[in-house]
Amino acid sequence: ECDRVSSGKNLVMAKILFDNKFLHQLDSLKLVSKRARKIFFQGEKRGGKPGSGLEFIDYREYQVGDDYRYIDWHLFSRLEQLFVKLFAQEENLRVHLIIDESESMSGGDPSKIDYACQLVAALGYIALVNLDEVGSTTFSSHLGRTLPPRRGKSQVFNLFHFLEGINAQGKTSFSFCLKEFSRRQRKAGMAVVLSDLLDPQGYEKGLLSLRSRGWEVCLLHILEENEVRPIEKGEVILIDKETHQRIETIIDEVTFQRYEQELRD
Secondary structure, eight states, X not given: OOOOOOBTTXXXXXXXXXXXXXXXXXXXXXXXXXXXXXXXXXXXXXXXXXXXXXXEXXXXXXXXXXXXXXXXXXXXXXXXXXXXXXXXXXXXXXXXXXXXXXXXXXXXXXXXXXXXXXXXXXXXXXXXXXXXXXXEEEESSSEEEEEEEEOSHHHHHHHHHHHHTOOOOSOOOHHHHHHHHHHHOSSOOEEEEXXXXXXXXXXXXXXXXXXXXXXXXXXEEOOOHHHHSOOOOEEEEEEOTTTOOEEEEEEOHHHHHXXXXXXXX
């Protein structure tokens, strides 16, 4: 089990501030995956050894070669027919936290990248407490640094140290980077992607590339307050943080409603 990793009252980093009370709350949480269960047909030759943590789910008729230890003799006494028990067991997840560290993530106060790092630290801590494997990768115009997936309390320190090195800069190539990430990974798991999705080329193809290679995808869309509800109205000049492109436009109520609809979609 992953022990508490803080010393003193707080766990302090440049981008993260967790107190013991908050860490204690995280201890009781768990990341839930739709693919976290694996069926073990315990009556078959390929079934594993009986052990703790197995959950009975169903019966099926006995077949030649099934392990007799999984025959339900009480059921046989009533029906005079052999049935074996089927069990399910939770698998440990492999959780990979993928962080957009492009220049646009530097906006906000606190910045979007700092908020993303706090989320990654919290999610990583939850997964490691539950004995899951945790890794992380950054990207902007290309894939950045990678923390290889591991489990255990030492990985908590590795993850927090990894997050300290994140610095939002460069342009975004969301789909290109996620395609490259999925191509490099030998084993799929749960991919948690944190990004503001501010890429003119879109993001859908990148997410589809992960799903097509067996990843369960969780997307966390991170925006600053002024991006959720712009306060500027009338004639404005918009400047792209990454390309420095300038666009002169008019923000009226109709434009604002269309923008809100795009965010919801």
